[in-house]
Amino acid sequence: MLGAIEAGGTKFVCAVGDHLGNIMDRVTIPTTVPEETMKDVIAFFKKYPVEAIGIGSFGPIDVNLESPTYGYITSTPKTAWKNYPLVQTIKDVFSVPVGFNTDVNAAALGEATLGAAKGLDSCLYMTVGTGIGAGAIVQGNLLQGLSHPEMGHILVRRHPDDSYKGKCPYHHDCFEGLAAGPAIEERWGDKGANLADRDEVWDLEAYYIAQALMQYILILSPKKMILGGGVMHQEQIFPLIYKHLTAMVNEYVVLPELSEYIVLPGLGDNAGITGSLLLAHQALQQ
Numbered sequence: 001m002l003g004a005i006e007a008g009g010t011k012f013v014c015a016v017g018d019h020l021g022n023i024m025d026r027v028t029i030p031t032t033v034p035e036e037t038m039k040d041v042i043a044f045f046k047k048y049p050v051e052a053i054g055i056g057s058f059g060p061i062d063v064n065l066e067s068p069t070y071g072y073i074t075s076t077p078k079t080a081w082k083n084y085p086l087v088q089t090i091k092d093v094f095s096v097p098v099g100f101n102t103d104v105n106a107a108a109l110g111e112a113t114l115g116a117a118k119g120l121d122s123c124l125y126m127t128v129g130t131g132i133g134a135g136a137i138v139q140g141n142l143l144q145g146l147s148h149p150e151m152g153h154i155l156v157r158r159h160p161d162d163s164y165k166g167k168c169p170y171h172h173d174c175f176e177g178l179a180a181g182p183a184i185e186e187r188w189g190d191k192g193a194n195l196a197d198r199d200e201v202w203d204l205e206a207y208y209i210a211q212a213l214m215q216y217i218l219i220l221s222p223k224k225m226i227l228g229g230g231v232m233h234q235e236q237i238f239p240l241i242y243k244h245l246t247a248m249v250n251e252y253v254v255l256p257e258l259s260e261y262i263v264l265p266g267l268g269d270n271a272g273i274t275g276s277l278l279l280a281h282q283a284l285q286q
Contacts, residue, residue, distance in 0.1 A: 002284070003045050003053035003094075004276035006103055007031075007086065009078055009130050013273050014041055016048045019281035021114045021267070021274040033080040034089075042093050053090055054099040054279030056106025056272050059133070061086075063101060063148050071100055077169050097286070099279030102148045103127070103272050105135030107228065107265070110275030112137045115266030117224040124222040125271065126151070128209065129229035132176040136220055143220075152176040156211040159204055162187075179208040181231055192231055205231070206240035213241070213262065214248050217255070228265040238262070 001024070006013040008031060015026035025048070029040045045053065060076065062069045071087025087100050101109075108117075108125035117123035117137070126134040132152030136143040143149055153174045164187040168177030177183060184192045188201055195201045213225060231237075242258040255261060265271040 001048055001050050002277050002280040003048070003050035003096075004273050004280055005041065005053065005055045005057075005090075006106070006272040006276050007055060007057040007073075008103060008272075009058045009076075012037055012041055014044045015273050015277065016045070016050060017277050019278060021110070021270075021277060023270070023273070023277075026273070031078070031081075034084050038089055042090075045094060050094065050096060050280075052097040052099065052280040052284035053094060054106070054276040054281070054283060055086060055090070056101060056103040056276040056279065057086060058131070059102050059148065060150065061100070061102060061148065063144060071098075097280075097283035099276075099281075099283035101142060101144075101279055102133065102135055104133040105142050105144075105148060106275030106279055107271035108135035108137050108226075108275065109142060109278050110267055110271045110273075111224075111226050111265055113278055114274060115271060116226050116263050118266070120223045122220070122222045123224040123226060124216055124220060125226045125228065125265070126212075126216075127229035128179065128227065128231040129181050132180045132212075132229075134212075134216065136216075136222060138220065138222075151212070151216065152180075154212060154215060156208055159207050162204060175208060175212050179205055179212075179231075184231065192234060196234060196236070202234060202237045203240050206237050207244050209237070210241050210244035210248055213245055217249070217253065225262045226265050226271075227262060228269070228271055232264065235264070 004015045012029040015023045017023040060074045062072045073081045073084045111117045121140045124136045134151035156175050166173030166177035167183040
């Protein structure tokens, strides 16, 4: 039995299951302050004889095994969680191996193993929701170097008709600052879910997403691109993304049929928690 934590800025999803993605039990816990949230997380796992726990966490996080702050959530805007030792907190209670990576890298692992990119040795998973993040599988391995990717904070060209200042507390008008859920709400005065019939909302959103995807394509050349998160529940945005991306690429590189190349998660909203089960399995094997 494996444990999994999908640690998000709004909620922690905890589950127990196996390396095939079968989930036996799960619970959703609000992300408040560490003392409250982690108390409930620990209580959930104490009910089960887990052999390893995998954590896919919001970031930035320290994934360098040689670092003294490995396993920490680091410079997050959620101040209560800044410099929080997430892995060590779990290890102090449960004497089991712990796998640790970003929530989007976990989702990429889940989709590459059991989801929309199954059978491929490369893919990119991007979530567009409260924040924007992306993880990637390259030649069968999670992409990681000096640190983990932070693809949500790349700089994009501002649309000529967009005067919105940007929401990111670090960079203002980076990709996340212009296109994440809170930016949509602040720019248009309502949540994205209530703006489904406003074509101009989704055309602008698609313009920014397409710019980001073009950069990822030119740098990583993934074999599948998977877009998840709450904003992508507005599925009318996909044809708009294809339109803008086609114009931006301008036949410079040959791409597959975009409706088959840029897709929703095969695992739906379970991509992150399934990937976290797989992180636990990897930790147990290692």
